[in-house]
Amino acid sequence: MDIQLRGELWDNDSADVLRWFGWRDITAPMDIAAGLEQAGGEDVVLLINSPGGDMTVGLEIRSMLRRYRGRVTALFQGFGASAATLAATGCGQIRSEPGALLCYHNPSGGAQGDHHAMGRAAEGLRNARDCILQVYAARPGSCSKEELIELMDKNIWITPEQALSYGLIDGVETQEGTGAEQLADPAAFLASGCRLRLTAAMIQQYRQHLAGERQQEEEKQRARQALARLRALAHY
Numbered sequence: 001m002d003i004q005l006r007g008e009l010w011d012n013d014s015a016d017v018l019r020w021f022g023w024r025d026i027t028a029p030m031d032i033a034a035g036l037e038q039a040g041g042e043d044v045v046l047l048i049n050s051p052g053g054d055m056t057v058g059l060e061i062r063s064m065l066r067r068y069r070g071r072v073t074a075l076f077q078g079f080g081a082s083a084a085t086l087a088a089t090g091c092g093q094i095r096s097e098p099g100a101l102l103c104y105h106n107p108s109g110g111a112q113g114d115h116h117a118m119g120r121a122a123e124g125l126r127n128a129r130d131c132i133l134q135v136y137a138a139r140p141g142s143c144s145k146e147e148l149i150e151l152m153d154k155n156i157w158i159t160p161e162q163a164l165s166y167g168l169i170d171g172v173e174t175q176e177g178t179g180a181e182q183l184a185d186p187a188a189f190l191a192s193g194c195r196l197r198l199t200a201a202m203i204q205q206y207r208q209h210l211a212g213e214r215q216q217e218e219e220k221q222r223a224r225q226a227l228a229r230l231r232a233l234a235h236y
Helices: 012-020 029-039 055-067 083-088 115-137 145-154 160-165 186-191 200-234
Strands: 002-006 044-050 072-081 093-096 101-103
Touching (some): 002 029, 029 055, 044 083, 055 083, 072 083, 083 115, 093 160, 101 160, 115 145
Parallel strands (some): 044 072, 072 093
16 A cells, blocks of 8 residues: 655644645645554555655654554655655665655754854754664664764755665665656755745634634534424424
8 A cells, every 4th residue: 555745744733724725745644644544554655755844743754654563665756855754764665766856964943042042952953963863873774873964964965876875775666668867847856945834824814714614513503403493393
């Protein structure tokens, strides 16, 4: 069975809001959980085309895949970057289509405050980097942590063959009946660094939408109850 991991990685609640606004290329932990439940222990292929997203979401999905009782293989199809590469490490095998674009980089974040706050933020990001290194280095055949740090510091797209040389994936699919290797759409390549923005106004609008839906459902329920009482009186 195939399970899709497409687009940016978001937590469940944020994904609900963004989907209501029309975005479809989003993956949340609940999507992977639903796919694994449907698979019911059968072998699974996780099809990945994702520029990444929330680091903790990637790690949560990784844990879900590690705990799944069936065999799981990851296959990078287009983009395989950032938090998506963390999710993939939960699979027994990680493979890539030729021409996929892969990226392994340091975590990033924002901070505000004085120099003490900036120092704490920098230390926290280094600690997050070390957590990522533990995940990558735990794979059999992985290169040294020093080499991984050098790669993550570069923050560049690499080929599947390069990822294989670092021990970050297990193999590259063969090309049968195709010509030259195809890279992902250049327009998508340029856009991949621009993450969707989830604003407070969007969240408030979504909450108002949910409140309106609940009110409509309550009104329908009251109408059904009134109709039921009228029918009961008609048969009295």
